[in-house]
Amino acid sequence: MGQSRPESVQVVKQRRDSALNALVQGVxxxxxxxxxxxxxxxxxxxxxxxxxxLIGNPSLPAIHGGVTAAFLEITSIIxxxxxxxxxxxxxxxxxxxxxxxxxxxxxxKTIDFSVDYLRPGLPRDAYAxxxxxxxxxxxASVHVEAWQDRRNKLFAQAVCHFVMPHFSM
Amino acid sequence: MIKNAQWISDFVHVMPHFKxxxxxxxxxxxxxxxxxxxxxxxxxxxPQSRVIHGGAVSALMDTCCGxxxxxxxxxxxxxxxxxxxxxxxxxxxxxxxxQTRAECYHVTRSVAFVRATTFDEDLTRPVASASGAFTxxx
Numbered sequence: 001m002g003q004s005r006p007e008s009v010q011v012v013k014q015r016r017d018s019a020l021n022a023l024v025q026g027v028x029x030x031x032x033x034x035x036x037x038x039x040x041x042x043x044x045x046x047x048x049x050x051x052x053x054l055i056g057n058p059s060l061p062a063i064h065g066g067v068t069a070a071f072l073e074i075t076s077i078i079x080x081x082x083x084x085x086x087x088x089x090x091x092x093x094x095x096x097x098x099x100x101x102x103x104x105x106x107x108x109k110t111i112d113f114s115v116d117y118l119r120p121g122l123p124r125d126a127y128a129x130x131x132x133x134x135x136x137x138x139x140a141s142v143h144v145e146a147w148q149d150r151r152n153k154l155f156a157q158a159v160c161h162f163v164m165p166h167f168s169m
Numbered sequence: 170m171i172k173n174a175q176w177i178s179d180f181v182h183v184m185p186h187f188k189x190x191x192x193x194x195x196x197x198x199x200x201x202x203x204x205x206x207x208x209x210x211x212x213x214x215x216p217q218s219r220v221i222h223g224g225a226v227s228a229l230m231d232t233c234c235g236x237x238x239x240x241x242x243x244x245x246x247x248x249x250x251x252x253x254x255x256x257x258x259x260x261x262x263x264x265x266x267x268q269t270r271a272e273c274y275h276v277t278r279s280v281a282f283v284r285a286t287t288f289d290e291d292l293t294r295p296v297a298s299a300s301g302a303f304t305x306x307x
């Protein structure tokens with residue numbers, strides 16, 4: 001039997017983008033902060049567009065430290081969910097057309113979260129990328145970095161641990 | 170009542186994210202602060218359980234810790250988070266308000282050490298706790 005032809009690029013993109021959309025748009029708090037995700041293959045970048053309501057100290061003005069923490073945590077959870085759902089999305093095990101906030105696979109639960117504030121968050125867009133350093137059956141460890149103008153000048157980073165779904169606390 | 174309570178209260182009430190999230194200032198004391206956050210569907214992090222997102226809890230705790238620093242008797246002019254570690258013990262119960270109490274337990278010339286605990290309506294079981302270091306501007 002001959003090798004089957006690779007899927008068309010539109011089919012692949014549509015499947016991945018609708019899976020990502022279902023994951024992100026089902027969470028009200030992500031919409032509240034205005035966080036979106038850029039996808040390149042399986043790599044995700046969280047984007048936090050600047051908005052007046054994100055300001056903590058109006059006299060500087062600077063992004064609220066709690067917003068920075070929340071942005072890092074959101075990027076970690078979505079990147080982690082994305083990496084453990086990836087195989088099922090690609091194989092068709094998860095039907096992305098039926099993915100909605102009600103049928104979404106359960107999200108990982110945060111155990112702890114440690115944020116390192118390196119510079120004030122300036123009043124402009126911010127970006128974040130997470131690396132899943134360990135994805136076990138029960139626990140996961142994620143490192144996440146955030147920057148604004150320059151990729152190598154981080155304004156915050158964090159390490160977080162999660163309990164994976166099906167092994168809830 | 171601490172000396173600069175009015176100034177700290179004014180400061181927090183003009184903070185855009187304080188208003189946007191819906192935080193409420195409950196009390197300011199000697200190196201301590203208490204904030205509350207009502208349950209709000211906009212802040213849901215898990216659509217199936219309707220539990221609010223950890224990020225909203227982090228924002229509440231970070232703000233509360235900063236206020237506790239400003240409430241220290243050495244009267245810092247301003248403060249910023251250096252690092253903050255948060256432990257999530259259990260999900261906050263949906264439909265219930267959460268409240269945080271922070272205490273600035275030590276201050277040096279340039280650094281403040283703070284801890285905080287968050288509860289929902291069950292005051293016997295904490296939802297989350299935090300500890301952090303903050304800058305102190307004299």
